Amino acid sequence: xxxxxxxxxxxxxxxxxxxxxxxxxxxxxxxxxxxxxxxxxxxxxxxxxxxxxxxxxxxxxxxxxxxxxxxxxxxxxxxxxxxxxxxxxxxxxxxxxxxxxxxxxxxxxxxxx
Amino acid sequence: xxxxxxxxxxxxxxxxxxxxxxxxxxxxxxxxxxxxxxxxxxxxxxxxxxxxxxxxxxxxxxxxxxxxxxxxxxxxxxxxxxxxxxxxxxxxxxxxxxxxxxxxxxxxxxx
Numbered sequence: 001x002x003x004x005x006x007x008x009x010x011x012x013x014x015x016x017x018x019x020x021x022x023x024x025x026x027x028x029x030x031x032x033x034x035x036x037x038x039x040x041x042x043x044x045x046x047x048x049x050x051x052x053x054x055x056x057x058x059x060x061x062x063x064x065x066x067x068x069x070x071x072x073x074x075x076x077x078x079x080x081x082x083x084x085x086x087x088x089x090x091x092x093x094x095x096x097x098x099x100x101x102x103x104x105x106x107x108x109x110x111x112x113x
Numbered sequence: 114x115x116x117x118x119x120x121x122x123x124x125x126x127x128x129x130x131x132x133x134x135x136x137x138x139x140x141x142x143x144x145x146x147x148x149x150x151x152x153x154x155x156x157x158x159x160x161x162x163x164x165x166x167x168x169x170x171x172x173x174x175x176x177x178x179x180x181x182x183x184x185x186x187x188x189x190x191x192x193x194x195x196x197x198x199x200x201x202x203x204x205x206x207x208x209x210x211x212x213x214x215x216x217x218x219x220x221x222x223x224x
Contacts, residue, residue: 099143099205100144104156
């Protein structure tokens with residue numbers, strides 16, 4: 001079975017550019033999560049969706065970040081405009097039931113210069 | 114947000130030794146998850162715990178949900194070089210829906 005799929009695996013961009021990260025959850029999982037991992041702050045939840053609807057976006061750092069889930073098999077996290085402090089690894093995870101095991105994708109390593 | 118204290122921060126052990134690490138919180142948790150992350154990869158789920166006192170094994174790995182519901186433990190028996198990585202705990206408090214992650218235990222196994 002395919003796990004959570006993320007693309008691209010690596011992204012290098014210049015400050016001010018728009019960045020779009022993509023995620024395909026495990027089929028049948030109704031919950032999708034976006035996390036950010038940095039050395040300083042560890043793994044932080046940014047936003048999660050249930051049945052394609054954003055439920056909690058309190059972790060989204062600021063208005064430059066936005067996330068969408070147009071259908072059950074696809075989600076995007078967009079940063080516009082990007083800043084060097086956005087450099088981090090961004091993970092997508094999914095689960096079939098809230099409060100139960102979450103499965104992570106391989107992550108997108110973002111570098112903003 | 115919730116604070117999860119994970120210890121030790123790092124471990125250097127000889128191949129064949131047993132490993133113990135733990136995670137504690139100031140709040141009661143409903144669920145504990147243990148993950149392993151290798152460089153350049155996402156966290157991989159090792160064990161999930163849902164009941165206080167629960168003891169669950171996955172091969173050489175054993176994890177326990179603390180009876181107070183404020184802690185969890187992970188043990189690795191007879192370590193091998195491929196156990197190298199960072200181990201994270203994650204807990205879901207009984208208030209709210211999100212998981213909070215520990216700061217990780219970096220494990221190095223010396224052949």
